[in-house]
Amino acid sequence: MRFVVRLIALTAAFAGTVAGATRAQNSRIEPTLCRPDEQIILSCGVARQKIVSVCATKQVSKTSGYFQYRFGKPGKVELQYPADLKNSVEKFRFSSAAHSGGGRYHLRFTNDGYEYIVYDTETRGDGQAGVFARKDGKIASHLRCRAGENSHLSHDAFYVPDREPFEEIDALP
Numbered sequence: 001m002r003f004v005v006r007l008i009a010l011t012a013a014f015a016g017t018v019a020g021a022t023r024a025q026n027s028r029i030e031p032t033l034c035r036p037d038e039q040i041i042l043s044c045g046v047a048r049q050k051i052v053s054v055c056a057t058k059q060v061s062k063t064s065g066y067f068q069y070r071f072g073k074p075g076k077v078e079l080q081y082p083a084d085l086k087n088s089v090e091k092f093r094f095s096s097a098a099h100s101g102g103g104r105y106h107l108r109f110t111n112d113g114y115e116y117i118v119y120d121t122e123t124r125g126d127g128q129a130g131v132f133a134r135k136d137g138k139i140a141s142h143l144r145c146r147a148g149e150n151s152h153l154s155h156d157a158f159y160v161p162d163r164e165p166f167e168e169i170d171a172l173p
Contacts, residue, residue, distance in 0.1 A: 033070040033077060041067065041107070041154050042118055044129060044145035049073065052131050052143060054107060054118055054153075060089065060160055067092050067161065069109065069116065071131075081111045094157055095166040099123070105153050107161065114140065117169070120153040127152065132169075 032043035034055035041054035050072060057065035066085040072078035082088045096105045102122035109116050113135060120129045129151060130144040145151065 031074075033072065033074065039154065039156065040151065041157050042120065042129060042151045044151045046130065046143040046145060050078075050143075052118070052145070054157070056156060056160075060156055062089055062160060062162075065089070069118070079111075081109060081116075089160055090162070092161040093164040094161045095164050096158070097166040097168070101125075102127075104166070105157070106166065107153060107157050108164070118153070119169075122152070129153075 031045045031051045032040055032055075033051050033053035034040045034043060037058070038055040039058050039060070041056050043051065043053040043055075046052050051070075051074070053070045054067060055070060056067045059065055060067065066088040068085060068088060069081045070077050070079070082091055091109050093108045094106070095108070096103055101124035105120045107118040115134045116131060117134070118129075118131045121127060128144060130142065132142040133140045
């Protein structure tokens with residue numbers, strides 16, 4: 001009986017060490033446009049050597065800190081939304097839908113007449129993430145994360161922005 005208790009304790013300690021090491025290893029996902037003093041909500045490489053990143057302060061809530069979407073290359077960000085970080089969390093909405101073996105998650109904002117949806121889809125361990133933009137309900141652009149650079153939406157994306165009903169979008173995987 002003591003052997004079983006020790007084995008369980010050692011297994012739990014090892015699992016905690018491995019999980020901690022994995023979290024530490026994944027604390028900075030490359031490529032990213034997020035600064036070292038920010039947390040990565042989602043970041044990945046897309047077509048033409050560009051990067052899509054959603055960054056936030058390390059401590060973010062509905063009333064403090066910020067969310068910011070960035071698109072471009074390190075040193076040459078082409079789109080940064082919102083420009084004013086004050087109350088920026090209010091400009092993002094989160095939605096999700098569970099399905100067998102995973103779920104679909106959307107982080108949405110609107111800028112200059114375009115609706116942007118940063119998405120993360122997971123099915124039985126396989127996933128796809130990216131961003132698409134719509135204008136007047138029609139898809140204007142769709143950028144998928146490159147294979148092997150898929151970054152899943154972080155915990156704060158689920159709980160900090162206000163939630164909205166999930167919209168199924170045919171163009172998404």
